[in-house]
Amino acid sequence: MKFEKKHILFLIGAVLVVAGLAALPLALKDYGDGLLLGLFSYITLASAWALFSGPTKYISLATVAFYGTGAYTVAVLNETLPFAVVLVVALLIGLVISLLVGLATLRLAGVYFVIFSFGLAEMVRQLITWFETRVTGTLGRYVFVDLTTTHLYWMLLGLACLTLFIRWWIGESRLGLAIHAIGDDETVARHAGVNVTLVKLALFAISAAIITLVGAIQSPRYVYIEPSIVFSPTVSFLTLIMALLGGATRTWGPVFGAVPLFFLFEWLSTNLPDHFSIVLGLIFVGIVFIVPNGVLALIEGLFTRKRRGTRT
Numbered sequence: 001m002k003f004e005k006k007h008i009l010f011l012i013g014a015v016l017v018v019a020g021l022a023a024l025p026l027a028l029k030d031y032g033d034g035l036l037l038g039l040f041s042y043i044t045l046a047s048a049w050a051l052f053s054g055p056t057k058y059i060s061l062a063t064v065a066f067y068g069t070g071a072y073t074v075a076v077l078n079e080t081l082p083f084a085v086v087l088v089v090a091l092l093i094g095l096v097i098s099l100l101v102g103l104a105t106l107r108l109a110g111v112y113f114v115i116f117s118f119g120l121a122e123m124v125r126q127l128i129t130w131f132e133t134r135v136t137g138t139l140g141r142y143v144f145v146d147l148t149t150t151h152l153y154w155m156l157l158g159l160a161c162l163t164l165f166i167r168w169w170i171g172e173s174r175l176g177l178a179i180h181a182i183g184d185d186e187t188v189a190r191h192a193g194v195n196v197t198l199v200k201l202a203l204f205a206i207s208a209a210i211i212t213l214v215g216a217i218q219s220p221r222y223v224y225i226e227p228s229i230v231f232s233p234t235v236s237f238l239t240l241i242m243a244l245l246g247g248a249t250r251t252w253g254p255v256f257g258a259v260p261l262f263f264l265f266e267w268l269s270t271n272l273p274d275h276f277s278i279v280l281g282l283i284f285v286g287i288v289f290i291v292p293n294g295v296l297a298l299i300e301g302l303f304t305r306k307r308r309g310t311r312t
Contacts, residue, residue, distance in 0.1 A: 024036060025149075025150040025154075033149040034221075036153050037218070040153065041214055041217075041218055042238065042258045042262050043160050043255055044156060044163050045242075046246070046254035047163045047254040048207045049240065050249075050254045051167055051170075051210070052203040053243070055179040055183045056179065056182055056183050056200060056203065061117045062118070062120045062208075062236070063239045063240070064232060064236045065121035065123075065125075066097070066098065066208045067212070067215035067231075068128075068230040068231040068235075070093075070213060070217075070218075070219070071216060071218060071222070072141075072225065073086065073089060073090040075142075075143050075225045077089060078144065078219075094209045094211070094213070095205055102201045105117075107197075109186075121233065122231075125228075129227045132227070139226050140224055141226075142224055143222060145220040156217055162210075164251060168251050181194055182194065182199060237280065238265065241261065241280070242261050244284075244288075244294060245260075245261060245291065245295060247294020249294070253296050256295055256296055257295070
C-alpha cells in the first residue's frame, strides 16, 4: 500500500486529535471521565462490530457474548495475575471462542445467523450462571484493580484507534476488495477465487477479539460483576444501532453513530428509564426506513447530487 501526501497529512491530524482526546480527562471530573470511558467503549464496540458485519452484511447479535466473556475473565483472574496478563488471556479466549463459533456457524446466512448469534449470547450467559451457582457456589464477583478511570479510558482510546486503523487498512488493501465481493455475492466471490470461509473467519475472529478486550478493559469500572450485568442484550442492540446509524460500511460510520446515540441513551437512562426500550425500538425502525445505509451514505449522496446539479 502506497502512502500519499494526503495520508501523511491525515496521520498528523489524527495524532493531534488523539493527543487532545488523551488530555481531556485532565480537565474533567470523575463523572466526565466515566462518560468518556462509556463513549469510547461503544465507539470501539460499534467499529469492531462493523469490521465484520459491515462488509459481509452478516447481522450479529453476539456482541455481548464476547464482551461479557472478557469482563468475566478479568473478574476470575484479576486477583492472581497482573492486569496486562489478564488482558492477553482474555484476548486469547475471545480468539479461540470466535474461531470455534465461526467454523461452526459462518456457513449460515440471513435470519439464521441472526438467530444463532443472539442464542449464543444467551447460551454463554446461562453456562456461566450455572457454573457460578453450581460449581463455585457464588453468582457474582468483585473486581479490584489498581487503575483509575483515566487509565482505563486511555486503554480504550488506544484500542479504538487501533480498531479504526485496522478498518482503514483493510479497506485500502486487496482484502477489502475480497470482503466487498463476499458482501455482494458469496457465490460469485467464491468463483472469482476468494477463500470465502477463511476471509469471513478471519474478520469474525478479529472483531470478536476486539470486543472481548473492550469487556475486559471495562470490567474494573463495574467493580461488581454478575452475568445479568455484563451479558445484558442491550449491549448488542446498542452496538448494532450505533453502527447502522452512522453507516456500517464506512470507516467512520460507527463513530458518527455512536457519539450522538451514546449521549442520547445516557440522558434517557437517567431521565426516562421506563421509556428507554421504547425509544431504542423507535430509533431502530427509523434507521431501517429513513437511513438504511447510514447517515454518512446519506450525506455523501446529497453532496453527489449537489455537484451534479452544479455541473449541469
